[in-house]
Amino acid sequence: MKIAIIGSGISGLVAARGLHQRHAITVFEADDRIGGHTHTVDVELDGQRYAVDTGFIVYNERTYPNFTRLLARLGVETKPTEMSFGVSCERTGVEWGSRGLASVFAQPRNALRPAFHRMLRDVLRFNREARILLDTPQEKVALGDYLCGSGYSRAFVSHYILPMGAAIWSADPETFLRFPAASFVRFFENHGLLTANPSVCWRVVRGGSARYVEKLVAPFADRIRTGCPVRAVRRQRRCVELTAGGEIQQFDHVILAVHSDQALRLLVDASGLERTLLQKISYQKNDVVLHTDASLMPRSRRAWASWNYRVADEQRARALVTYDMNRLQGIASAQPLLVTLNGTDRIAPERILRRFVTHHPVFDAEAMAAQKRHHEVSGVQRTHFCGAYWGYGFHEDGVKSALAVCRSLGMEV
Numbered sequence: 001m002k003i004a005i006i007g008s009g010i011s012g013l014v015a016a017r018g019l020h021q022r023h024a025i026t027v028f029e030a031d032d033r034i035g036g037h038t039h040t041v042d043v044e045l046d047g048q049r050y051a052v053d054t055g056f057i058v059y060n061e062r063t064y065p066n067f068t069r070l071l072a073r074l075g076v077e078t079k080p081t082e083m084s085f086g087v088s089c090e091r092t093g094v095e096w097g098s099r100g101l102a103s104v105f106a107q108p109r110n111a112l113r114p115a116f117h118r119m120l121r122d123v124l125r126f127n128r129e130a131r132i133l134l135d136t137p138q139e140k141v142a143l144g145d146y147l148c149g150s151g152y153s154r155a156f157v158s159h160y161i162l163p164m165g166a167a168i169w170s171a172d173p174e175t176f177l178r179f180p181a182a183s184f185v186r187f188f189e190n191h192g193l194l195t196a197n198p199s200v201c202w203r204v205v206r207g208g209s210a211r212y213v214e215k216l217v218a219p220f221a222d223r224i225r226t227g228c229p230v231r232a233v234r235r236q237r238r239c240v241e242l243t244a245g246g247e248i249q250q251f252d253h254v255i256l257a258v259h260s261d262q263a264l265r266l267l268v269d270a271s272g273l274e275r276t277l278l279q280k281i282s283y284q285k286n287d288v289v290l291h292t293d294a295s296l297m298p299r300s301r302r303a304w305a306s307w308n309y310r311v312a313d314e315q316r317a318r319a320l321v322t323y324d325m326n327r328l329q330g331i332a333s334a335q336p337l338l339v340t341l342n343g344t345d346r347i348a349p350e351r352i353l354r355r356f357v358t359h360h361p362v363f364d365a366e367a368m369a370a371q372k373r374h375h376e377v378s379g380v381q382r383t384h385f386c387g388a389y390w391g392y393g394f395h396e397d398g399v400k401s402a403l404a405v406c407r408s409l410g411m412e413v
Ligand SMILES: Cc1cc2nc3c(=O)[nH]c(=O)nc-3n(C[C@H](O)[C@H](O)[C@H](O)COP(=O)(O)OP(=O)(O)OC[C@H]3O[C@@H](n4cnc5c(N)ncnc54)[C@H](O)[C@@H]3O)c2cc1C
Pocket: 006, 007, 008, 009, 010, 011, 012, 028, 029, 030, 031, 035, 036, 037, 038, 054, 055, 056, 057, 058, 059, 228, 229, 230, 231, 257, 258, 259, 262, 266, 288, 358, 359, 386, 387, 388, 389, 393, 394, 395, 396, 398
């Protein structure tokens, strides 16, 4: 069959890998590079070259089984990394990190702050009590309502749970409180985060995530058309018509491996159900900057972590997070290599190396209800949907959704 795959992120590429041997595939990619959110950039700093990840960085073998298998089959070299977390609050001056007691009490003052002690007690209580939501999953209860109803302290919400959630999902801290509480706790439990000593071992791809993309696409690289955005998808009775590169082409099936909102824009004849479900899972914009300006890191060096969340003085609509790429990728550079989300206005312009805009899915009860109805639209009318947004928004979700599409097209994967 002739199959069009739109999008070359992890989802589109895994679908392509599963299908290319038996079918005539064409992968359309709007960008002039392959990989979507897997984006390693080469930068030169003080005469040295570094490959720095500015999109997908980390995974673990426990909760990414399909992605782990894929890397093993491709023979991709990976290495352990440290997934520590830290918070600095411009409103209260509090700073803490998760790298052991010295980091929790990075500021000796923390030991004297009653609110800080209450936060620590609430962390232990949350780890103990939140599991109850796993037995009685009520997807409709929002995280904010659960925390408020259970009497958790302000410090716990604003210096622990919100920063963690907003950083993990690159989400707006306010709307993040609408995240379904049960799904949040399930994610925390699966990722070993409901414990003071997380046991999950996180890993990175040696030399940058782009190394796995190179191996993944090798067998079908000639079937990928970069710089070729699809403009429209129209379903006919016997084929699907794609408008791309100034022409209309016919395929037997189309796989939309783009974001939900992008998929909906492409479908000129979207059904009522496609419209309803895709609209329920929205995406939000995030600015991503690779830079060397350490002013967004905690003041206390002991609070520095792999992921550093900043509670800004002013109201900000987006999570302000800085990834320490030296720590995450094990890069030894004289100047720090940092990736900051939504802090462009705070970074000294002369320290900016690269700038991008990315989009992340926003999850609430309606979005999660829509995900459960994936089978009602995917595989219908020669049209298949995959993408990380059908799960929690991570690499494993992209892989899983692509494998499901391959199976629905009759492939053993
Ligand atoms: C900064 C950042 C850090 C992240 N870190 C991690 C991490 O450490 N671990 C993790 O598991 N996840 C991480 N993620 C989440 C990441 O989004 C997912 O893991 C996954 O990479 C998303 O894959 P996808 O295939 O769904 O979408 P994308 O990777 O976004 O792929 C969609 C592709 O479709 C293309 N496209 C769009 N419209 C068209 C069109 N009309 N025609 C043709 N092509 C089109 C786009 O250009 C893009 O290449 C991170 C995301 C970001 C942005």
